[in-house]
Each structure stands twice: as C-alpha cells, then as structure tokens.
Amino acid sequence: MAQRSAVRLSPKKPSYAVCAVGVETHLDVHSDVPEGAENFGVSGSSGVKIFMVYDPARVTEPTGRVYWPLDASVEVVISVDAASKALNDLKVKISYFGQPARGALGHSVLYLTGADISLDADTGRTGNVKRSQADKERWRWGPEGYGAVLLVNCDRDSLRSVGTDLTDTQLASRDDLQDMSPVVLTCDAPDALFESYKLVLNVPPSDSKRMRVFCARGGNSLLDYEQVLGPQHLSYAVARQPGERKIGLYVEGLSFPDANFLGLVSLSVSLVDTKTLPEVPLFTDTVAFRVAPWIMTPNTQPPLELYVCSVLDSHGPNAQFLSDMSDLVRKASCKLMICPRVENRNDRWIQDEMEFGYTEAPHKAFPVVFDSPRNRGLKDFPYKRILGPDFGYVTREIQSTGVSGLDSFGNLDVSPPVVVEGKEYPLGRILIGSCLPRSGGRRMAKVVRDFLDAQRVQAPLEVYSDWLSVGHVDEFLTFVPTSDQKGFRLLLASPSACLKLFQKKKEEGYGEAAQFDGLEHQVKRSINEMLADRRLRNDNLYAQRCIDWNREVLKRELGLTEHDIVDIPQLFSLKDAYAEAFFPDMVNMVVLGRHLGIPKPFGPLIHGRCCLEEEVRSLLEPLGLHCTFIDDYLAYHKLLGEIHCGSNVRRKPFPFKWWHMVP
Numbered sequence: 001m002a003q004r005s006a007v008r009l010s011p012k013k014p015s016y017a018v019c020a021v022g023v024e025t026h027l028d029v030h031s032d033v034p035e036g037a038e039n040f041g042v043s044g045s046s047g048v049k050i051f052m053v054y055d056p057a058r059v060t061e062p063t064g065r066v067y068w069p070l071d072a073s074v075e076v077v078i079s080v081d082a083a084s085k086a087l088n089d090l091k092v093k094i095s096y097f098g099q100p101a102r103g104a105l106g107h108s109v110l111y112l113t114g115a116d117i118s119l120d121a122d123t124g125r126t127g128n129v130k131r132s133q134a135d136k137e138r139w140r141w142g143p144e145g146y147g148a149v150l151l152v153n154c155d156r157d158s159l160r161s162v163g164t165d166l167t168d169t170q171l172a173s174r175d176d177l178q179d180m181s182p183v184v185l186t187c188d189a190p191d192a193l194f195e196s197y198k199l200v201l202n203v204p205p206s207d208s209k210r211m212r213v214f215c216a217r218g219g220n221s222l223l224d225y226e227q228v229l230g231p232q233h234l235s236y237a238v239a240r241q242p243g244e245r246k247i248g249l250y251v252e253g254l255s256f257p258d259a260n261f262l263g264l265v266s267l268s269v270s271l272v273d274t275k276t277l278p279e280v281p282l283f284t285d286t287v288a289f290r291v292a293p294w295i296m297t298p299n300t301q302p303p304l305e306l307y308v309c310s311v312l313d314s315h316g317p318n319a320q321f322l323s324d325m326s327d328l329v330r331k332a333s334c335k336l337m338i339c340p341r342v343e344n345r346n347d348r349w350i351q352d353e354m355e356f357g358y359t360e361a362p363h364k365a366f367p368v369v370f371d372s373p374r375n376r377g378l379k380d381f382p383y384k385r386i387l388g389p390d391f392g393y394v395t396r397e398i399q400s401t402g403v404s405g406l407d408s409f410g411n412l413d414v415s416p417p418v419v420v421e422g423k424e425y426p427l428g429r430i431l432i433g434s435c436l437p438r439s440g441g442r443r444m445a446k447v448v449r450d451f452l453d454a455q456r457v458q459a460p461l462e463v464y465s466d467w468l469s470v471g472h473v474d475e476f477l478t479f480v481p482t483s484d485q486k487g488f489r490l491l492l493a494s495p496s497a498c499l500k501l502f503q504k505k506k507e508e509g510y511g512e513a514a515q516f517d518g519l520e521h522q523v524k525r526s527i528n529e530m531l532a533d534r535r536l537r538n539d540n541l542y543a544q545r546c547i548d549w550n551r552e553v554l555k556r557e558l559g560l561t562e563h564d565i566v567d568i569p570q571l572f573s574l575k576d577a578y579a580e581a582f583f584p585d586m587v588n589m590v591v592l593g594r595h596l597g598i599p600k601p602f603g604p605l606i607h608g609r610c611c612l613e614e615e616v617r618s619l620l621e622p623l624g625l626h627c628t629f630i631d632d633y634l635a636y637h638k639l640l641g642e643i644h645c646g647s648n649v650r651r652k653p654f655p656f657k658w659w660h661m662v663p
Contacts, residue, residue, distance in 0.1 A: 009094055009108035016088060018197065018271065019080045020283045021116040021188075022133075024051075027076040029094050034106035037096035039067040042076055045091045048112065051077040067097055080114035083188040087113050116188035117199065119269045119285045121148035121181060121251075125659060127363040129184050137286045139264060143660045149361040150211065150265065150289040153179045153252035154368060154392035164393055166254045171214060171225040175389065178364055180214070180250040181289065185238065185269055188245045197282070199238040200270050201249075203229050207265040210255050210291070216248035225250070229267070238269075253291045256359075256394060259450035263291045292359045293455035294368055294394060295658060296414040298428050299591035300481040300488050301651035303334040306592065308647050309344040309378070311635070318348070318635040325590075325597065325647065328628055332592035334649075339381060347377025348636070348646050351474070352408030354382045356650040359392065365653055368392035372409045373445060396447045406433055406442045410472040410645050411465060414458060416479055416488040417656075420559035426656045429558060430458045433465025433473040436549075441466040456663045461557050467546040469578035474588050474644045476547055476570075477554075480596065483624040490554060490565045492547055493587045495540035498569035501615055502527045505606065513604030513611070515583060519633060527604050536573060536582070543572040543579050566619050569612055580640060584633060586616060588642035590649065596620065599642045600629040 007017045008028040019025050029040055044050050052061075052068065053075040059068070068074045078092055088111035095104040123132045123146050132146075139147030153165045157179070158172035165176050187199055203211060212230035215238075228236035231254075238247065249267075257263035266288045270281035306329050311318050322338060329336045339350060347353070355370045371382040373396060387393040398407065405411075411433040417426045430452055435441025443449075443466075452460045465471050476493040505513065511528040530536060554560060571582035581588075584599035603612030610629075617627050636646050 007110060009110055011096065011106040011108045014109045014111055016111050017113070018115050018189075018193065018282055019078070019090075019112045020271070021080055021083055021114055021118075023283055024077050024079050027078060027092065027094070027110065029076050029108070030070065032108075033070060034096045036098040037070060037105050038099045039069055039097045041067050041095045041097070043093050044078065047081050047114070048090050048092055049079050049081065050092070051079075053077055070096075078112075080112060082114060083116035084112070084114040084190055087190050087192050090114060113190065113193055115193060115271060116186055117269065117271050117283070117285060118186040119183060119267065119287050120186070121183045121287045121289070122362055123148050123287070125149065125362045125657075129182050137266065137288050139288045139290050141659065141662045145659060147659075148181060148287060148289045149659060150181050150251060150253040150291045151179050151359060151361045151364060152254065152256050152291060152392070152394070154359075154394055155179060155366060155390055156387050156393075157389045164387065166212070166252060169212075169227050169230070171222045174220075174222065177225070177250055179366070180252040181361060181363070183213075183249040183251055183267065183287065185247040185249055186245065187238070187240055187247060191242045194240055196273065196275050198272050198274055199240060200272050200281075201229055201236045201238060202268045202270065203234055204266065205234060208232070208234050210253065210261060211265045211267070211289070212252050212254060213267065214250045214252075216250065230254070251289065253289075255291070256294055256451070257291055257454040257456065259454060261454070263293070263454070263456070265289050265291065290659075292361050293457050293658060294357050294359055294370060295427060295455070295654070296355060296357045296412075296430060296458060297651040297653065298414045298416045298488075299479045300416040301654065303332055303592040303649050303651055305335045305337050305650040306590065306647060307337045307339060307350050307649070309339045309348045309350050310341055311344065311346050311348045312341060313346070313635070315634045321630065321632060321635050321646075324628075324630045328590075328592060328595060328597045328630070331626070331628075332595040334592060339378070339385070343381055343385060345377035348639075349376075349408070349410070349641060350378060350381075350648045351645050352410045352472075353378040354386075354648060355409040355412055356648065358653045360653060360658065362657075366390040366392055367650060368394055370409070371395035372407060373398045373403055373448065374408045375403065396445075396451050398445045398447060401445075403445070404442050406444045406465070406471045407448065408472065410470075410474045410641075411444060413473050413477070413479075415490075415558050416481075418558045418560075420557065424661070425459060426661050427457050427654055427658060430460040431473055431477075432460055432462045433471060434462040435466040436464055439466075442471055457658045457661060459663070461553075463550050463553055464546060467543070467579055469575060469580045470640050471578075472645070475581065475585055476550070476587060478587050478589060478591065478644070480591055480620065480623070480625060481593065486564060488564075489623060490558075490560060491568050491587050492551060492565055493570035493572075493585065494547065494567035495544045495571055497567040498571050498612075499531070499537070499540065501569050501611065502531055502604075505604065505611055506531060510604065510606050510611075513606055515604055516602050517605050519602050530571075536571070539574045539579070540571055542574065546579075568619070569615055581637065581642070583612075584637045585642045586612070588644040590643050590647045592649065594624055595626050595628065597643050597647075598627055598629050599637065600631045600633070602633065
C-alpha cells in the first residue's frame with residue numbers, strides 16, 4: 001500500500017507537490033499562518049478530493065461559508081482521481097481569516113501533479129493481474145484470502161540450458177515466462193515529471209536471493225527481457241520511456257520455503273525526488289508474494305506414469321516383473337516408464353531415489369521431482385532424465401553426517417485428505433518413518449524434515465519405523481482409494497491377523513499346507529511348523545507391538561477409526577534385533593487407482609489357491625479394488641524390498657488449491 005505523504009504550505013509563494021492517484025496527502029495548514037488568522041477555508045479544482053478530519057466533540061462542521069477554526073486540530077487531507085496530463089494542472093487553495101471573517105488575511109496555493117504509480121500482481125488469485133485496492137503488502141491464507149503466489153522456476157524449458165531455469169540470469173526461452181508471476185508497473189504521469197523524479201524498484205536484502213525480476217522492454221527477442229533485480233541486485237532505476245504508461249515485469253522464485261525461509265518475499269516501487277540530497281522517496285507501493293510449496297500426492301490421486309527399472313543380477317533380468325507391471329498399467333490406463341540399466345546402474349530401488357510432487361500458482365502448475373540424498377546408482381536419473389520443460393527438480397543434500405537408510409524416500413508417504421478434531425488437512429499429512437520419540441535411533445535427515453515441514457500445507461508426522469531392518473514406512477503401511485464416503489482405507493501389516501488366519505486353517509485341517517510352496521531355493525514351512533515356532537511367534541509379537549504403537553498414533557493424528565483400517569496378514573522375522581518380512585510384504589504394494597500390484601506371498605495352498613491371497617482379496621475387493629499378485633520374490637523380496645520399493649508413481653495434482661487452506 002502506498003505511503004501517505006505530507007505537504008507544508010506557505011502563504012508567501014505557491015507550493016508544488018506530486019500526489020499519487022488514490023493516495024491521501026496531508027496538508028499542513030498550521031505553519032506560516034498570517035498574523036491574526038483564526039479560521040481557514042479550503043477549495044480545490046476539479047479532480048481533487050478534499051477531506052476534513054476533526055473531532056466532533058470539539059468542532060461543529062461549518063455551514064454556509066465554510067470556515068474552520070485553526071485552534072481545534074482540524075486536518076486537511078486530499079487525494080486526486082486521475083493522473084495529470086500536464087505538470088501542476090491541479091490546484092488547492094487555503095484562505096486564512098481573522099475574527100470576524102470579513103476578508104481573507106492571506107492565501108496558500110498548492111499546485112498538484114497527479115501521478116498514477118502502482119505495482120500490481122495477481123493478488124486476487126484469479127490467474128490474471130488486476131488493479132488491486134487491497135492491502136497488497138500482506139498475504140492471507142484461506143478461501144477469502146488474498147496475496148500473490150510465486151512459482152519456484154525449477155524446471156528446464158530450454159534444451160540448451162545446463163541447469164534449472166532459476167540458475168539463468170538471462171531468459172533462455174519465452175516459455176520460461178509462463179513459470180513466472182507477471183507484475184504490471186503503472187507509471188502514468190506527465191513526461192516532464194520524470195525530469196526531476198524517478199521510479200525505483202526494490203527488494204529487501206533478505207529477499208534478493210529468493211527471487212529474480214525481469215523487465216520486459218517491448219520486443220519479442222529474449223534480449224528484450226532484462227534481469228533487473230535478484231541476487232546482488234537490490235534496486236533498479238526504471239528506464240521509463242516518454243509516453244510509457246505501463247511496464248511489464250516477471251518475477252520468479254529461486255527457492256522453496258525452508259528452515260530459514262518462511263516463503264514470503266516482497267517487491268516495491270518508489271517515486272523518488274532526485275532534486276534533494278539525499279534523494280527522498282515520495283511514496284512507495286509494495287506487493288507481497290508467497291512462494292508456492294512443493295506438494296506430495298497420495299495413493300488416492302489418479303496415476304499418470306509408473307516408473308520401474310530394468311536390472312540384471314545373478315538370477316537374471318527382471319523381464320517377467322516388467323511384463324507383469326506392463327499388464328498392470330494397461331489395466332489402470334496409465335503409462336509405463338522403464339529406466340534402463342545404463343541409466344540406473346543396476347539400482348532397482350527407484351522409490352527410494354525420488355518422490356514425485358508438484359507446485360502450483362493460480363496461472364500455472366507443473367510436476368516437481370524431489371531427489372533424495374541417498375545418491376546410489378539412480379542418483380543422476382531425476383536430474384538428467386526427469387528434469388525438463390514444465391517438469392521441475394528439487395533436492396536437499398546432507399552436508400555433515402552420513403546418509404542413513406531412513407533418508408530414502410520409501411520412508412516417505414502422505415495420507416489422503418483428513419479431518420482431525422475439526423482441523424482440516426485438505427492435502428493430507430506427510431508421514432516420515434523415524435525412531436521412537438526421545439530414543440536416539442535412526443531418523444530421517446534434518447535438512448529433509450525441515451524442508452517438508454516448511455512447505456506448511458501437509459503437516460508432517462513422524463511415525464515409528466526404526467524397528468525394521470530397512471526402516472521404511474512402506475514396509476508396514478499404505479493407503480488405498482475406496483468408493484465409499486470415506487474415500488480411502490489405511491492398510492497395516494498385521495502379524496496377529498496372519499497368525500489368526502493360519503490357526504483357523506490348521507483347525508480346518510490344513511495344517512500341512514506349506515508356505516513358499518512352488519518356490520525353488522526356499523525351504524517350505526507348513527502351517528503347523530510356523531505356529532509351533534516359538535521364536536517366529538515371539539518375533540511377530542514384537543512386530544505387532546511396534547505396529548500397534550503406530551496404529552494409535554495414526555488414529556489420533558489422522559482422525560481415523562478402526563473402521564478406516566484394514567489389517568493385512570503379514571509375518572516378520574528378527575535379524576540382529578531388526579525386523580524383516582518373512583514372506584513377500586503385501587502391504588508394500590503399488591496403487592494405481594482401483595488396481596493394486598501386490599507382492600505374491602507364496603502362502604499355503606488350499607484347494608489349489610493361496611490362502612493369503614484369498615484373505616487379502618476378501619478384505620479389499622468388497623471396497624471396489626482389484627488385486628493383482630506379482631512375483632517379486634527373487635528380484636526384490638530377497639534383497640529386502642518389494643514392489644513399492646521398486647516402483648514410483650507420478651499422480652494427478654489435487655484439484656484443491658493450497659492457498660485456500662489455513663495451515
């Protein structure tokens with residue numbers, strides 16, 4: 001909002017002032033008052049609005065010939081309706097009177113030049129820049145909120161560019177302008193005014209490394225877009241051309257919110273009087289922006305692309321797995337993207353390497369891949385193969401301590417939208433696997449946790465995954481979409497449900513049916529043997545206690561009831577005090593809409609059908625889901641991972657606009 005200016009009048013000679021259109025200017029009528037004057041009157045030419053500010057308890061508004069007392073703290077405030085066509089074409093006259101008021105004792109004349117100076121962005125969040133009368137300096141959340149949004153320009157629109165577009169100080173592609181927020185600088189005033197005044201754009205020093213501003217100078221060449229503000233460039237004297245009334249600006253974000261950056265930046269323009277030393281700004285207009293956050297998408301969002309890796313090991317290539325995944329994406333009507341060995345360097349854990357999300361402003365949205373700090377064989381894939389036109393990239397590296405298994409993004413998930421005790425989370429809540437509170441175990445790196453927390457729109461929640469050998473949340477939980485009013489279910493791995501199922505089958509006379517039947521190189525275990533194995537039972541009592549701890553946290557923090565949770569039968573075994581899946585971990589599935597790609601558990605066969613598969617079908621198919629069991633035993637399970645670990649899904653963004661929520 002423009003600053004209010006003040007003008008001091010002199011009865012001895014005319015005064016001159018520049019008045020911003022629509023901005024109030026205070027007239028000092030109490031200085032240099034003629035001797036004997038006790039009252040004053042004020043009048044103005046067409047185009048000038050005059051407001052009298054006074055205390056009704058001390059002053060009665062005059063009638064007839066309008067004279068105001070000088071000794072009652074009456075203030076005069078003026079504003080102009082439109083920009084002047086020539087210098088000093090507006091006038092305000094102050095007349096001073098004695099007592100009785102028979103004739104004027106003196107006059108003060110103020111000649112005004114109306115200057116329409118305004119900085120406007122999409123503060124209404126409509127996708128278009130409109131002139132705003134709101135408080136542009138502030139940013140407000142919610143459906144009735146206001147304030148402009150800034151995208152982090154983290155894609156790469158030009159194939160000639162080496163890095164992301166935000167590293168370029170020169171525009172590399174006109175397409176890049178769509179990733180920036182347009183701003184219009186109105187500078188409507190007589191050309192002669194700018195012989196003594198200038199327009200100066202400013203960013204605060206703390207904001208200069210977070211944003212960059214380009215000025216459009218009328219042509220279609222890339223060189224017609226000049227970087228004028230940004231790192232090491234805090235101010236810019238606008239090169240206004242004669243007759244120029246509007247100047248186009250484009251603003252890009254340079255960094256997402258983070259631990260040391262709340263996400264708010266501002267841009268200002270000042271009209272500066274160059275006749276004084278030091279130069280004095282007459283008024284300033286400021287626009288605040290919030291940098292758009294990075295947003296994760298849950299399993300309930302429709303799938304667009306499924307990423308998997310082609311790998312080769314001692315068991316041979318994973319060609320059958322890729323074929324099975326190809327069949328699954330065909331059913332789900334999405335696209336299969338296979339990362340070849342030359343690019344993955346035989347690193348199959350593509351879920352651990354990256355997380356797909358997106359960023360959005362009212363005028364533009366695009367996907368952004370978040371590259372994890374694990375940096376194994378796939379470390380170059382997100383940057384070299386996914387970053388591109390309208391596909392952004394962001395990462396956080398660990399500087400001091402080493403990378404742990406919990407820094408992989410299989411240890412990162414997000415719930416569907418939930419309501420918790422009246423508090424809405426319309427974009428869900430991020431789930432991060434961690435150690436128990438105040439325990440000192442493994443935990444995801446602080447730089448990653450700080451980044452996720454700073455986005456503000458998905459309220460990260462740490463759950464307990466350190467009891468697992470790999471330590472990832474996708475080993476014991478996932479979310480699936482449903483067609484009922486709730487819209488989703490939380491699936492939890494359940495040793496107790498598995499033992500209960502095996503006990504039931506034993507009582508039905510199938511105790512000799514064997515786990516791992518049909519698998520080579522794997523010792524078969526009958527239901528009777530597994531139930532009698534005291535060590536296996538104790539291992540799973542421990543695993544169940546760990547899962548139950550998470551169950552209560554998730555119910556409380558996501559507003560869930562028991563009806564919202566489905567227990568998926570699963571057994572674990574302990575190795576060096578950490579748990580591993582005893583048979584392929586069915587919760588570690590890939591969710592493609594209603595189609596689920598579930599690790600084939602190779603459970604006991606009863607009447608030729610796997611009783612574990614049948615149990616899972618009976619739990620999930622009534623919810624409108626389709627279960628496809630895929631053999632991942634040698635290529636993934638034996639390496640302590642499953643289908644979810646070996647795949648990654650890009651999904652449609654939320655239809656809900658993040659700026660409509662209240663964090």
